[in-house]
Amino acid sequence: MPELPEVETIRLGLEEHIVGKKIVSVEVRLKKIISGDIAKITGAKFKKIRRFGKALSLDLDNNYSIAIHVKMTGQLIWESDEIKVSRVSKVLVGELPNKFTHVIFKLKNQNLKGKTENSFLFYNDIRQFGWIKILSTSDVEKLPFVSELGPEPSVGDRVRDRVRDRETLTLKKFQQILKNKSTKIKVLLMDQKRIGGVGNIYANDALFLAGIDPRRQAKSLSTNETRRLYQSIEEVLKQGLKYGGSSEFTYVNALGETGEYQKHFLVYGFYKKPCSRCGGKVLTIKLGGRGTFFCPHCQN
DNA sequence: CGGAGTGCCTGACGGC
DNA sequence: TGCCGTCAGGCACTCC
Numbered sequence: 594m595p596e597l598p599e600v601e602t603i604r605l606g607l608e609e610h611i612v613g614k615k616i617v618s619v620e621v622r623l624k625k626i627i628s629g630d631i632a633k634i635t636g637a638k639f640k641k642i643r644r645f646g647k648a649l650s651l652d653l654d655n656n657y658s659i660a661i662h663v664k665m666t667g668q669l670i671w672e673s674d675e676i677k678v679s680r681v682s683k684v685l686v687g688e689l690p691n692k693f694t695h696v697i698f699k700l701k702n703q704n705l706k707g708k709t710e711n712s713f714l715f716y717n718d719i720r721q722f723g724w725i726k727i728l729s730t731s732d733v734e735k736l737p738f739v740s741e742l743g744p745e746p747s748v749g750d751r752v753r754d755r756v757r758d759r760e761t762l763t764l765k766k767f768q769q770i771l772k773n774k775s776t777k778i779k780v781l782l783m784d785q786k787r788i789g790g791v792g793n794i795y796a797n798d799a800l801f802l803a804g805i806d807p808r809r810q811a812k813s814l815s816t817n818e819t820r821r822l823y824q825s826i827e828e829v830l831k832q833g834l835k836y837g838g839s840s841e842f843t844y845v846n847a848l849g850e851t852g853e854y855q856k857h858f859l860v861y862g863f864y865k866k867p868c869s870r871c872g873g874k875v876l877t878i879k880l881g882g883r884g885t886f887f888c889p890h891c892q893n
Numbered sequence: 894c895g896g897a898g899t900g901c902c903t904g905a906c907g908g909c
Numbered sequence: 910t911g912c913c914g915t916c917a918g919g920c921a922c923t924c925c
Contacts, residue, residue, distance in 0.1 A: 883918065
């Protein structure tokens with residue numbers, strides 16, 4: 594499920610492949626996925642791709658933007674008509690378009706020789722939880738999801754120009770967020786209004802790396818534990834980004850390729866696997882309605 | 894304020 | 910083989 598590293602990986606791919614290309618037309622196959630006026634974006638060129646937590650904003654050169662949240666199973670895949678060597682995962686995507694393709698953006702650009710090239714940006718979504726909103730660029734940050742988004746952990750220099758100081762999760766802010774909160778620490782980590790970009794996979798792994806029991810109340814963490822968890826969050830997100838995200842389910846990058854972080858999970862998804870640190874039994878429980886994995890021996 | 898429940902949706906999976 | 914019930918899960922929303 595796409596979280597900060599996955600969405601950032603998609604962003605980097607889109608930045609490389611669609612910026613400068615013009616939207617020729619938009620085909621909507623499932624109306625409820627998309628809102629706003631398609632006419633506003635037809636003919637405009639992609640200028641910049643921004644990320645806000647797990648959401649993206651595809652900014653155009655006419656002061657309009659396409660805001661997208663892929664939620665659980667959304668895929669944004671760019672495919673050129675000219676380059677026939679497709680890297681699209683046969684297992685996680687298959688043919689394009691397919692029955693889960695709900696919106697198709699047809700793109701056009703001139704190559705270096707002045708020849709016209711055609712390409713497509715497909716939005717696929719099995720569970721149809723995701724959304725696409727066409728709105729003026731100045732309204733993107735007014736979307737509730739964006740305006741209420743908590744500060745984001747830093748994942749290194751590769752990551753875009755978007756982060757302003759008030760949006761970066763510093764240790765000091767993290768301490769402030771945990772202070773006096775009786776919420777369970779894992780539930781808090783995943784609350785987008787408090788911390789932006791962390792979802793179930795990385796919350797599980799960060800708590801494992803920090804050796805903290807996910808059931809603990811946020812306010813019960815000591816200064817040292819808080820610092821350890823803060824560093825662990827950055828560490829697992831960086832690992833996720835390094836491996837191009839996690840494709841344990843339907844996630845693929847902007848070229849339809851799978852990520853590899855699922856091969857490096859620390860504790861997430863360890864249904865029958867022993868703890869990677871002590872060999873003991875990994876417990877599966879529910880917290881905040883979501884599957885939670887932890888080692889009761891290594892996480893206290 | 895926290896916590897629990899519901900809805901959205903479909904593929905996977907277990908039971909028979 | 911296939912039908913049926915259950916479940917996962919990001920986020921919004923309601924209710925207590």
